[in-house]
Amino acid sequence: MSISDRTFRTPQADLRLSQSSGSGIPIVMIHGSGSSRAVFARQFDSPLADAHRLIAFDLPGHGESSDARDPATAYTIAGLAQTTARLLDALGIDRAIIFGWSLGGHVAIELASFHHAVSGLVLTGAPPVSRGPLGMLRGFHANWDMLLASKKVYSERDVERFEALCFGDTASPSFREAIRRTDGRLRAGVARSMFAGGGADQKQVVEHASFPVAVINGEHDPLVRLSYFETVAYASLWEQCHVISGAGHAPFWEQPELFNPLLSRFAEAVVKQSTASPALQSQAR
Template sequence: MKATDKKIDTRHGRIRVSDTEGAGLPLLFLHGAGTCRKVFERQCRPHLLERTRIIALDLPGHGDSDDAEDPEIAYSLTGMIDTIDEVLVSLGVRQLAIFGWGLGGHLAIEMLGRSRLVEGLLLSGTPPVSRGLIGALRGFHPSVDLLFATKQHWSEREFKRFEQLCLGHSATPDIRNAIARADGQLRSIFSQSIIRGDGHDQRRTVLHAEVPVFLVNGADDPFIRRGYVAGFEDHARNRFVELIEGAGHAAFREKPEPFNGLLDRFIDKVLENRSDKTPRVAASRQAG
């Protein structure tokens, strides 16, 4: 990916951003817990770059971004969204589409709940759950693996288990280094923030979305309940649920070809939805 790398100062520290710039549809990539912006390298193909301006950042406490000086605030759902908002303002980005994976998907849903400027969501490995522990358990499989994914400190065995569950055989040295580097405080603080119900009700936000929402998951994802996610499908409301066979939690890395085809479809839907709204906006202005 030909991109400009920069560091942007925010109230919660400096954030590393890769930005392809240009006039295409801004498409923000938000990575999962413990990884970094480089996890999306298999999505940055010429065809996508022709139509979009890809913005990929390292979340606070990840990759080349700073660890938080005040973790309890910066690593909460609200703190993370505030940081992303500051980055987008600095880049001059207003309307955008978002591809969020895992933790990044939960951030993407909250951004949609907060703003009418989000034009579409593609979620992977992210069941949109209701507030509270019961709501979370409806979307996720309760397991020891899910619990240690929220721990601040890992043993070597847990590190390897996390890598295998999240990335299958798709991890590269860069991604392994990112997992080892990540600030473990974020895992525990962010998970507590979701369970106590900070922010918008994510299930309700997705069900009432007026923009395209794609939920694309690996058929073998060990964390999410497939039946729960399937209930969001409603083509009349531009909600699409897709399964990628032979893939786990990181379907976009494990099976990039079918995933990228769905990413293209998502961009088509976002641009189509934008075109459908333009005549109505123009007519409203003329009437005024």
């Protein structure tokens, strides 16, 4: 197994990407706000990378990708999903599992509302909320820490607090630098787009999905309401809403020995379903 890095130019940004040489169904991993593709290191350094074509990229304004050329349109949930779609098309991917964490989960749901390649969806730390402020309040804890998600300029104290919210005491030293590097205009733009109710109604997308949807959260996630996930009327929930014990907002990083087998099993279920019924790939989202 090998891992290669490339840069793709899209209309909105130059995206830095890593992918493994595994031959199984692609698993496209979308990171959260203030992070980068490096957060998925413990998936790349596992049997998943041998079994599947793992793909992770830095969102615009993050990591080694460029800032957006037009922040007003790119730094929204819909804009980030369109950029992701451009990347999938450039890579020639017509069938994939999309794994989205936190902001990446919301981007993944938006992507699933219009892109034919989504054959399975994995959501971690990303409640599929209805449009507008009320939906947000139902899916997320209402506390002062949530203001960090929309704050344009971070102090060093903000950087430290955001790191702790995302990773507890398990963060890699590089994660703090990734938070500092992030284009703060993205945080402000994404928050406005979610509160304004732009893009797809994420609750309806997940409730009407014909492809399998996996929900895997950390037991002690400080940002999202785990009880909310149980209220969603999933049409195709895989198994159950899984909760990783002893983990917070990033269980795939904090407890990969528990998370990775679930992701692997989900991938097997997606392949089995799509092989048994190929027509599902073209049904409505």
